[in-house]
Amino acid sequence: MATRKNDIRNFPDKQTVLKRTPDPSVREMIQRMDKLGLETAFDRFDAQKPHCGFGLNGTCCKNCHMGPCRITPKSPRGVCGADAHLIAARNILRWVAAGVSAHGARGREVMLALKGAADGSLDLPILGPEKVQAAARSFGLDVEGREIKELAGEIAMILLEDLCRTLPGPHRTLEAMAPPERLAVWKELDILPIGAYHEVFEALHRTTTGTDGDWQNILQQMLRCGLAFAWSSVVGSSIAMDSLYGLPKRSTVEVNLGSITEDSVNIAVHGHSPVLVAAIVKAARNEDLIAAARQQGASGIRLYGICCSGHSALAKFGDIQPLASAMGAELALATGALDLWVADVQDVFPGIMDVAACFHTRVITTSDSARLPGAEHLAFDHHHSNLDQADVIATKIIEKAIHSFSGRLSGKVFIPPARVAAEVGFAVENILETFGGAPVLIDHLKHGNIRGVVNLVGCNNPKLVYEEAITIVARELIANDVLVLTNGCAAYALLKLGFCHPDGLSQAGSGLQGVLEQHQLPPVWHMGECLDNARASALFRVLSDACGKPLKQTPFAFSSPEWSNEKGVGAALSFRLLGINSYHCISPPVSGSDKVARFFYEQTRESLGSVMVIEPDPATLAKRIILDFDQRRSELGWKAVATTFAKGEN
Numbered sequence: 087m088a089t090r091k092n093d094i095r096n097f098p099d100k101q102t103v104l105k106r107t108p109d110p111s112v113r114e115m116i117q118r119m120d121k122l123g124l125e126t127a128f129d130r131f132d133a134q135k136p137h138c139g140f141g142l143n144g145t146c147c148k149n150c151h152m153g154p155c156r157i158t159p160k161s162p163r164g165v166c167g168a169d170a171h172l173i174a175a176r177n178i179l180r181w182v183a184a185g186v187s188a189h190g191a192r193g194r195e196v197m198l199a200l201k202g203a204a205d206g207s208l209d210l211p212i213l214g215p216e217k218v219q220a221a222a223r224s225f226g227l228d229v230e231g232r233e234i235k236e237l238a239g240e241i242a243m244i245l246l247e248d249l250c251r252t253l254p255g256p257h258r259t260l261e262a263m264a265p266p267e268r269l270a271v272w273k274e275l276d277i278l279p280i281g282a283y284h285e286v287f288e289a290l291h292r293t294t295t296g297t298d299g300d301w302q303n304i305l306q307q308m309l310r311c312g313l314a315f316a317w318s319s320v321v322g323s324s325i326a327m328d329s330l331y332g333l334p335k336r337s338t339v340e341v342n343l344g345s346i347t348e349d350s351v352n353i354a355v356h357g358h359s360p361v362l363v364a365a366i367v368k369a370a371r372n373e374d375l376i377a378a379a380r381q382q383g384a385s386g387i388r389l390y391g392i393c394c395s396g397h398s399a400l401a402k403f404g405d406i407q408p409l410a411s412a413m414g415a416e417l418a419l420a421t422g423a424l425d426l427w428v429a430d431v432q433d434v435f436p437g438i439m440d441v442a443a444c445f446h447t448r449v450i451t452t453s454d455s456a457r458l459p460g461a462e463h464l465a466f467d468h469h470h471s472n473l474d475q476a477d478v479i480a481t482k483i484i485e486k487a488i489h490s491f492s493g494r495l496s497g498k499v500f501i502p503p504a505r506v507a508a509e510v511g512f513a514v515e516n517i518l519e520t521f522g523g524a525p526v527l528i529d530h531l532k533h534g535n536i537r538g539v540v541n542l543v544g545c546n547n548p549k550l551v552y553e554e555a556i557t558i559v560a561r562e563l564i565a566n567d568v569l570v571l572t573n574g575c576a577a578y579a580l581l582k583l584g585f586c587h588p589d590g591l592s593q594a595g596s597g598l599q600g601v602l603e604q605h606q607l608p609p610v611w612h613m614g615e616c617l618d619n620a621r622a623s624a625l626f627r628v629l630s631d632a633c634g635k636p637l638k639q640t641p642f643a644f645s646s647p648e649w650s651n652e653k654g655v656g657a658a659l660s661f662r663l664l665g666i667n668s669y670h671c672i673s674p675p676v677s678g679s680d681k682v683a684r685f686f687y688e689q690t691r692e693s694l695g696s697v698m699v700i701e702p703d704p705a706t707l708a709k710r711i712i713l714d715f716d717q718r719r720s721e722l723g724w725k726a727v728a729t730t731f732a733k734g735e736n
Contacts, residue, residue, distance in 0.1 A: 127413055185657075209474070224262045275306075285310050292304060347385070356393055375481070421500055433545065433575070464482055512611040514625050536568070543576045559708045564585070635722065
């Protein structure tokens with residue numbers, strides 16, 4: 087793939103978003119906020135134009151105070167002598183390291199909670215005994231005659247050790263659960279991580295002033311961070327969550343802003359950490375608190391999901407209505423119908439505070455890592471010494487919401503009517519149960535009923551029309567018999583627009599329809615929050631094993647068309663390290679270096695068996711995925727599949 091410069095002239099403005107965003111409730115809320123004089127992320131994005139070309143292309147360095155330095159034909163090196171290749175490599179390494187710490191930090195909280203539940207220091211039930219036993223067997227632990235709590239405690243310590251190991255030794259999660267073919271590749275490349283903490287520590291060390299001056303060696307460390315991201319921050323965190331809270335349960339829910347009920351005490355949970363959210367779900371079911379809400383004139387207490395907190399709790403517990411991605415949080419707040427907003431960590435934009443103030447919506451922050459000026463703070467402390475107070479904190483939050491309900495500004499409530507049904511809670515375990523095992527799915531793949539499988543995920547980015555790209559890619563893929571998995575912020579668009587309901591099969595190709603109709607399944611399977619990329623990679627592994635082919639040969643792909651932050655780079659890299667291509671509409675900030683860009687886009691084909699594909703047009707991106715699948719299918723000797731592209735393409 088040729089190096090592609092970010093074209094700053096083609097970023098959409100808010101008026102373009104209003105014309106083309108696929109969800110009518112988004113348009114209604116943007117227009118309403120305009121009338122009220124409230125700014126949104128789209129306004130702030132427009133105010134930033136023109137964007138800094140050096141930042142977009144990765145050739146600005148702020149790592150020391152001799153700069154900041156930028157690379158131009160007149161000044162091809164920074165003060166220290168670093169050129170574009172070294173600066174771009176250092177910047178992207180720091181991005182990936184930040185992604186490792188982001189998922190790892192909230193994962194650590196769950197690992198600590200699992201440990202506490204196991205040793206009795208926390209009054210928490212272990213709701214996933216089957217996951218505990220499965221993980222224990224994968225780690226080679228003796229499970230016969232041992233109690234679930236004992237096994238859970240040992241698993242928690244393995245996960246925590248992999249996260250924070252400083253004394254070099256095997257990364258037990260990776261060694262136990264990665265495909266043997268991949269382990270051999272990673273060992274040959276010398277990129278096996280010591281531990282997540284160590285690799286982030288080392289990444290920051292290498293990129294300090296006058297340390298590692300070899301851009302290739304910097305990218306070697308990036309690959310180590312990618313493995314730490316995948317196997318500690320994501321897979322390790324996922325094991326802890328499923329062990330503590332149980333496996334996802336499939337259910338059908340209503341989604342979008344129209345699902346908000348005006349007569350109830352309404353609480354939004356926003357962020358990524360499940361420990362306190364789980365306690366809030368429990369408290370919202372408390373009969374005494376429900377009675378207190380009714381005494382204030384409310385019909386009851388309802389919870390709504392923003393960003394990944396909504397996905398995670400929904401898949402585990404139900405009782406939460408998914409509303410919006412992180413980018414759409416301000417739009418949900420502007421309904422004026424939410425009495426209290428619970429903000430934990432990551433993808434909680436500071437801009438929500440201005441909107442909350444307009445509607446007197448109470449905002450409570452719940453992590454020492456993430457405070458907002460003007461918000462109340464009811465949180466786990468820096469040492470997590472008060473994890474045992476989760477139920478107490480949750481009860482206080484519900485009580486504050488009930489009090490806020492009585493002061494709601496009813497004249498300012500505006501709820502767009504759009505709402506649809508969606509099926510959620512897919513996991514490897516219930517998928518295999520539905521189909522009767524992986525060989526059945528492999529048979530459908532070999533015969534062309536399913537052309538391939540794509541994990542279609544990622545955050546939103548105002549460099550593209552809000553939620554348009556993810557929708558177009560999904561529509562093109564399912565029309566050409568590609569099964570789609572989704573999670574995280576991207577999933578909101580697909581939930582809201584009917585892709586996650588069996589009725590969405592009307593847009594699917596005949597082969598995919600035939601496979602899914604008999605089980606009354608949708609063409610897009612909702613797998614949860616962004617951490618649940620682990621479920622997609624686990625399904626890919628199961629199918630790869632079932633057909634006896636390495637992942638790099640299979641028609642599987644990762645796509646995050648609208649990705650926007652450090653975790654997005656780590657997620658793409660995680661799948662690339664497995665040998666699975668990644669596909670995007672937005673370039674990473676490396677195009678100022680042809681060498682680093684070539685490494686990202688092309689050169690990993692030989693070392694990892696995968697490439698990164700950048701194509702700004704989402705329909706063309708989907709076409710590229712399909713053509714790449716057909717090439718892999720041909721090489722495997724699997725049946726060819728007819729293709730139908732939009733706009734007359736063939």
